Amino acid sequence: MKTWSDIAKVQPLASKVIINSMKKGRVSHAYLLQGERGTGKEAIARLIAKGLFCEDKQGVEPCHTCNACKRIDSRNHPDVHWIEPEGQSIKIEQIKNLQKEFTYSGVESNQKVYIIVGADTLTLNAANRILKFLEEPSKKTTAIMLTENSQAIIPTIRSRCQVIDLQPLNPSHFQQQLIDAGVQEKSAKLLSSLTNNFDEAIAWNEDEWFATARKLMVQLVEVFADQPDDAYLFIHNHWVTNFKERKEQEQGLDLLLLAFKDILYFHIGNEDRLIVFTPGDERLEKLGMYFSQEKLVDILHHLLQAKQKLKQNVNPTLVMEQLTLQIQR
Incomplete structure (x- = not known):
């Protein structure tokens, strides 16, 4: 999604609100863009920034080819500052550095933009510090905050932003996009259940690590049954060694969620909703005989708890050990 026309196809309401503001010259001093991964938050943030700096706009649509647009795309524009989590959070030192930057005049104009990716990861001190910008906005300063978890944004920040809700993308439409790009239908179904980001899905489809992760997911489910x-040895010898980074660990749990959901769908006769397995798969029938509906619901609950523990920075090996014991009971 590189233009407002692209955004309008998937986020018609959000694009209409922002475009109308731009046409009237009333760009908000602070936006909070909230929505799932892949719904266009960063694309919208870049377009807002381009709209403020583009040297050759056509109406509200930036040219995308001028020096300013190119530098915004490459994150090298001196007056557009990107803040992202360092580790698991955005720390107060990052906000202090941003404040220092804003004490200087704009390099090429008096306009300044800062974009905070993962605004829900602001530490409490960092969040309180950012409030100064929001409470005393400069006419030439625009804040754009992006989040997948709006409930983690403190109310004082929310109340000072124009909140833009982004709608989840249509999974079937996204799945067809992947198929049109050459992804096999079965893989497209799986990828569209894990992400709404086209570039990310294509990268995963071509990644040997992801292919290995899919195999390990099925193998682990079968180990639990057979x-x-x-299972404990499998976790230590295969799972932990493959899922090393936090994002990989979360993705591993997402894959397990899809597999156990498939077994539950088999139980209740919803085989048209299968993602990991296919109707008539002997492995699925065998797993359906081993895991009862009651046990599957319990496992799904524990998987969601495990995902939450990862977000709370609990040791990932400990999380998987606990999960294994819970599934074995």
Whole structure:
């Protein structure tokens, strides 16, 4: 999604609100863009920034080819500042550095923009510090805050922003986009259940690590059913060594969620909703005989708890060990 026309196709309401503001010359001093991954938050943030700096706009549509537009795309524009989490959070030192930058005049104009990616990860001190910008906005300063978890944004920040809700993308439409790009239908179905980001889905589809992750996910589910006493060893010998980074660990749990949901769908006769397995798969029938509906609901609950623990920075190996014991019970 590179133009407002692209955004309008998937986020018609959000694009209409922002475009109308731009036409009237009333760009908000602070936006909070909230929506799932892949719904266009960063694309919208870039377009707002381009709209303020573009040297050759056509109406509200930036040219995308001028020096300013190119530098915004490459994150090298001196008056457009990007703030992203360092580790698991955005720290107060990052906000202090931003404040220092804003004490200087704009390099090429008096306009300044700062874009905070993952605004829900602001530490409490950092969030309180950012309030100074929001409470005393300069006419030439625009804040754009992006979040997947709007509930984690403190109320004092929310109340000072124009909140833009982004709607989830249509999974079937996204799945067809992937198929049109050459992704096999089964893989497209799986990828569209894990992400709404086209570039990310294509990268995963071509990544050997992701192919290995899919195999390990199915193998682990089968180990739980066929050799439950070996599950703990499988976690340490195969799972932990493959899922090393936090994003990979979260993705591993997402894959397990899809697999166990498939077994539950098999139980209740919703085989048209299968993602990991296919109707008539002997492995699915065998897993359906081993796991009861009651047990599957319990496992899905524990998987969601495990995902939450990862977000709370609990040791990932400990999370998987606990999950394994819970599934074995």
